[in-house]
Amino acid sequence: MNSSASTKERILTAAEALFAQRGFEGASLRQLTAAAGVNLAAVNYHFGSKDHLVEQVFKRRLDQLNARRLGALKHIAGLQETTLEDVLSAFIRPALDLSHDGGGGLFMRVLARAFAEHDDSLRKFLSENYGHVMRQFTVEFARLLPGLSKEELYWRIDLVTGALTHAMSGFGIIQRKSDVSETSHREQTAEHLIRFAAAGLRAP
């Protein structure tokens, strides 16, 4: 069972990296299993199919991400006064941390690919694992932006999501300079994102 769990984890990690690099269709099981150092048949044995493997790659990280986001949201809900920046921080920083923690560095890029794939079953899976988190954050945003109509609010949250996904998946031209530590670069990224998003959400 231990060696099995290790094989599964090795597959998941190699899959995450290869999916980020080559896409879900572009990464073959042969490249993937070779990178993981396991037998080709191990994917179908442990995951049933390549599609199920894709889902599990998402599940492993989304569970982390959702838990951290909700934890951060709960934490600031206990404060006396919450600002828009606090809620944005609870939304953004867990994702940034995941981008740099424990090997999850490539996951946001995989997530961005999933946005680009309009595959319905994958979108349904994401919405089921993601929907309730977004709904809770939407409630908080609505509370802090009472002047916005529901439609306006949805629009702006959608645009914030686009900006964050873009930035967090490393599409952008902004790269960390060699004389800046990773920690401080992450902090700068978070500040830029929060400042921009807060201003956009507060737009007159």
Added chain:
Amino acid sequence: MNSSASTKERILTAAEALFAQRGFEGASLRQLTAAAGVNLAAVNYHFGSKDHLVEQVFKRRLDQLNARRLGALKHIAGLQETTLEDVLSAFIRPALDLSHDGGGGLFMRVLARAFAEHDDSLRKFLSENYGHVMRQFTVEFARLLPGLSKEELYWRIDLVTGALTHAMSGFGIIQRKSDVSETSHREQTAEHLIRFAAAGLRAP
């Protein structure tokens, strides 16, 4: 030559739709040529390879988009006073129009896929066909936002790009309601985008 151009156009149009729907790797030449009603070998005859076809799909629309964006930018440069909203409009509206005009409705989705693919040759191609337009808009943004450092400005333009790409490629949850005409929906989209982006760019 006429029937040849027609074959090429049919391939380009079918490719654009299939690339948007299934991705560059996911769309096969057999599906593609069947949808276009042409022979399988026609792609390699007219375009040399699938990769070159991908480039030409981009080139056909990017040439339109770049021309319209630069035209709009030139137009407002002639005005006495230019606002941030004017420049954003010159940047956003041509893309929105392209999303609804002359069969280019799926192109922005293809473009978003290209952002997700980190394929270097494709990125290089895009940067060569896209770079000078972005540079011109950056100059205008810098002029209208004199308080921002270069780094801040790049960051914010990058975030604006992310928000626009996300919105224009139809990722978002916002869909046109049946009681709203396409024209007015496009206008509303443009207004939301411009308002949000302008506020984000002006963030303190």
Added chain:
DNA sequence: CGTATCCTCAAACGATCGTTTGAACCATTC
């Protein structure tokens, strides 16, 4: 009419894809 040029077509090429198979291995249990 003959030739040249461009284009289309069916067929096949080798490569690679996701998946399945059945034997071998290895720890645990009786």
Added chain:
DNA sequence: GAATGGTTCAAACGATCGTTTGAGGATACG
């Protein structure tokens, strides 16, 4: 020590991929 259930392995399966080939059709020019 024989049997069991979970796991790994090399090998093969049929399907599909992008690309190439060579024959044939179509049109224009001499």
